[in-house]
Amino acid sequence: MRNPALILSSLAVLLAGPVLAQTTETPPPPPAPPAVTPPSEWRAVPPENLMVIDTTKGRIMVELIPEIAPLHVDRMRLLTRAGFFDGIVWHRVIDQFMAQTGDPLGTGEGQSAYPDLKAEFTFRRGPEMGFTPVAAPAGAQVGFLHSLPVQTQPDAVMATTADRKVHGWGLYCPGVAGMARDDAPDSANSQFFLMRQPYPSLDKRYSVWGMVVSGLDVVRSIKVGEGDGGMVTDPDRMTRVRIAADLPEAERPTALVLDTASPRFQALAAETRAARGADFSVCDIMLPAQVTGQPPAPPTQSPPAA
Template identity: 70%
Template sequence: MRQFLGLAVLAWMAAGGAAAQDAGGTPPPPPVPAPQAAMVAPEWRTVSSENLLVIDTTKGRILVELTPEVAPLHVERIKLLARRGFYDGVPWHRVIDWFMAQTGDPLGNGEGQSPYPDLKGEFTFRREATLPFAAVAEPAGARVGFLHSLPIQTQPDSAFAMTADGKVHAWGLYCPGVAGMARDEGNDTANSQFFLMRQAYPALDKRYSIWGMTVSGLDVVRNLKVGDGDNGMVGAESDRMTRVRIAAGIPEAERPSVQVLATDSPRFRALVETTRAARGADFSVCDVTLPVQVVN
């Protein structure tokens, strides 16, 4: 700003200000620079095509935003399997009302998986101060809010200065639409099967790795045929994933583009406060549904 003002004075002198003063006249005042426009956060955030999973099913399309900051190993596995067409034609073999819809088993009975090694559990993660976290509630000793479109809970920012790595403990919350990885009894046994939440189920928090959030198509998830292929209740009649791809791998003319309400925008704050007022003492981050715009 100082440099800008100095240039303005020089321009005034070159235009005759100094000559007018030498002639005995009253020098005109130097021009006042126009005030800079206030910076306003964009209302919408575009989801990266590299982190958008496109799941076409027999009931419609589901779009999931991947969160590599939370579970990098699981996101990498989902991307690998999607790019290789592993999920194409695979059934939703276990769908439980008021709970979740599970898929990713090519056998359709809960016993199958990919040929790749099992994954190490990623039930929690370390949050850096630079991550785009937006708090909606701050209970004692914690903060609850959103990382991108994913609801999470984390230690307060005051803990950054007290940790060896300058990061704080955090984990995803199993709200409706959250994408989690199925596993066997062992913590490090997730492979290819995953599930999408039909409703909130906090008992799963920090027990199953979360790798994404459904940003469009939760109605599709809730409309999948209910049944349990683990017990032979769905079988050939189950709904299926017809095609699963990462958006970046789809031709641009056919690729969906997704915009989610930016969590640093005034509209987001208004949404949170309106929801809080409506829910009262029952308010939860799971009550906040981020508006989404989808093209294609």
């Protein structure tokens, strides 16, 4: 893994005979305004868990999820605070898959000087963890932990385990942040990737450590590489990466995400399940977010003087 129409049609309406008299039917009512989510239904991402990635294509904000991958979250904070990611390119990008970065060499062969990490493909979920289920396929539950889509064993299994917890794992939906590695499970280091589309074959095979809460459009706009390997010529790059808590207050962005414990979320989940029917996946639920402190758009370059 480290190397890991619209067709427009026109209709001519021919009116034969005299023009009909204008009717006096009551016009239809205007559409209802969109529902407004009350402030109490938003959850603020803690600044310590908010990774702010400024790139040549715009800003991406990732919520770190320490409950599921503490070692990887600690490594992301450590490298970010050391300025390690500043200037590093998105060296491997595959359109219907993911965008990969974190290699100081930009070749897919580099990493930080720190030791490789032990894999965190799964985690143990207890009743206190704040998991919000949205569906219960046979023998499992799927839902959200904070902003992250996850799957776990059913709650009922907790009564049968010594620690009163069950196995869970992050699901590789669009926006999920995962750790790149070599063939060896415990070989992740500094390279990571952000999902552009769902890719369930990665589940329980690569450690999940976060979720994009703002900027998925940016992730999908990063320059794509060539061939099956996705290596990029003249790649986009990360210009600056910071933990929000470390930024001066005047520069610190905030991210509010729809609280999965809120009635509005329950309505959103129900609407999505009904719309998708048998094709429903937890990846179909995109949590709304409100972000403040976004950087200004990069200036447009003026053409050179004649």
